[in-house]
């Protein structure tokens with residue numbers, strides 16, 4: 004991989020967070036990083052597509068995924084190497100992943116129980132602790148852009164549902180009919196789960212690997228500023244306006260220049276309960292742990 008990447012995984016199945024710090028990996032945390040101690044810039048991404056069984060993964064499909072991930076990294080790296088901000092890198096990288104039908108975000112989002120797509124996204128800047136998020140939006144083409152607009156152009160952090168859509172329209176962001184998010188693969192995945200539900204009585208609540216996926220990006224720019232962003236369709240067959248950790252600052256996304264930038268993917272309810280993204284940062288800040296120990 005061409006980019007300087009720090010990918011940190013927790014040891015838990017289905018729970019992982021991607022984090023990036025402005026500290027050298029072997030350094031103990033200190034409040035501020037001296038410029039000579041950090042890489043010029045850094046970028047890490049995750050492109051969640053649900054669990055794909057080895058038997059379903061053709062060489063062509065694998066090549067398609069790798070190409071898309073590589074392209075996303077290239078987009079972010081170009082911005083950072085050219086002196087762009089970490090926020091710009093996070094935005095453009097995630098927009099690319101949202102526009103791809105391969106990942107569970109934007110165009111490739113999973114379906115709700117009712118057979119539509121409800122999208123969540125969030126963003127945070129490490130330099131000033133500003134953050135924005137949208138939850139349950141159905142017509143916003145690039146939810147990460149709506150999250151950034153909330154951060155920059157509203158006094159709020161999290162907008163949900165119709166209100167968030169109204170705000171996105173006011174902001175002049177691209178909107179699409181909900182059918183834009185239709186992909187056969189995701190629709191079939193919902194049908195499989197619904198069939199299972201019909202055979203049993205009631206809702207299938209067990210998280211299956213194929214239910215998950217999210218995209219995210221953390222970046223460090225040449226000025227030493229961190230940013231984190233996350234975007235997702237959530238979990239297949241979600242219901243009742245369910246939102247996971249992805250639009251929750253401190254759960255699925257967090258950034259603080261004094262510590263790290265974090266974007267999580269996995270079973271969102273756990274990330275919310277344990278405030279995972281903030282906890283990684285807090286461990287670095289309060290315990291002086293390095294990034295990988297904290298993660």
Ligand code: ASP
Pocket residue numbers: 051214215216217235236237238246247248249255267268269270271272
């Ligand atoms: N964390 C996301 C959610 O729970 C899903 C995922 O990352 O796989 O909505």
